[in-house]
Amino acid sequence: xxxxxxxxxxxxxxxxxxxxxxxxxxxxxxxxxxxxxxxxxxxxxxxxxxxxxxxxxxxxxxxxxxxxxxxxxxxxxxxxxxxxxxxxxxxxxxxxxxxxxxxxxxxxxxxxx
Amino acid sequence: xxxxxxxxxxxxxxxxxxxxxxxxxxxxxxxxxxxxxxxxxxxxxxxxxxxxxxxxxxxxxxxxxxxxxxxxxxxxxxxxxxxxxxxxxxxxxxxxxxxxxxxxxxxxxxxxxxxxxx
Numbered sequence: 264x265x266x267x268x269x270x271x272x273x274x275x276x277x278x279x280x281x282x283x284x285x286x287x288x289x290x291x292x293x294x295x296x297x298x299x300x301x302x303x304x305x306x307x308x309x310x311x312x313x314x315x316x317x318x319x320x321x322x323x324x325x326x327x328x329x330x331x332x333x334x335x336x337x338x339x340x341x342x343x344x345x346x347x348x349x350x351x352x353x354x355x356x357x358x359x360x361x362x363x364x365x366x367x368x369x370x371x372x373x374x375x376x
Numbered sequence: 377x378x379x380x381x382x383x384x385x386x387x388x389x390x391x392x393x394x395x396x397x398x399x400x401x402x403x404x405x406x407x408x409x410x411x412x413x414x415x416x417x418x419x420x421x422x423x424x425x426x427x428x429x430x431x432x433x434x435x436x437x438x439x440x441x442x443x444x445x446x447x448x449x450x451x452x453x454x455x456x457x458x459x460x461x462x463x464x465x466x467x468x469x470x471x472x473x474x475x476x477x478x479x480x481x482x483x484x485x486x487x488x489x490x491x492x493x494x
Contacts, residue, residue, distance in 0.1 A: 304490075305487075305488070306469060306485045306486065306487050306488045307420065307469070307485050308485075309484070352419060352420065362408060362410050362471055362472070362473035363410060363422060363425060364410075364420075364422065364471075365422070366419045366420045366421070367419065368418075368419050369418075369419050
């Protein structure tokens with residue numbers, strides 16, 4: 264089955280700096296890669312996603328890049344703010360069932376004012 | 377669109393009892409729903425895929441007789457934790473897959489259920 268590795272496990276940055284979280288996946292057939300933000304005790308919230316036919320996608324301060332050849336994808340957050348502090352999860356799914364997700368281990372992002 | 381409601385949000389039960397968790401798609405029909413489990417400070421792990429009108433598909437290592445899933449309608453799936461034990465204490469989260477073009481939806485998760493077995 265699919266295996267998703269996520270790094271780093273913790274990331275601490277100063278407000279205004281950029282943050283990058285990287286994930287690799289094992290199954291080359293995976294074709295959907297969402298990123299979720301989860302605050303303590305709450306549900307994961309989708310912040311951005313990318314499909315395998317696209318190399319990069321951007322939404323304001325957040326961007327995701329995908330390298331299908333290397334089987335890795337990354338989340339980029341620019342101009343970080345304290346409210347960006349949370350746990351971020353990458354995920355991958357394959358086939359026609361985009362909802363069947365394999366998650367990475369998570370990254371605890373802390374943005375210091 | 378793609379709102380998923382989950383109830384209860386938290387529950388405390390005694391060892392040996394059963395607990396039912398509901399997952400509803402409020403503004404769309406969900407032919408497929410997914411149940412995840414998240415232990416404290418860990419990632420989400422898929423437990424099972426719930427298909428409307430048929431048996432659920434369980435992931436390896438998940439006991440189907442302990443975690444009963446019923447998906448009797450296109451808007452409701454239930455997860456029943458039977459004979460709960462303290463090690464079943466976890467955050468259970470569902471998500472639903474629309475039966476139409478998924479590009480307009482973000483696979484919203486339910487709000488989750490915090491189960492504590494004492």
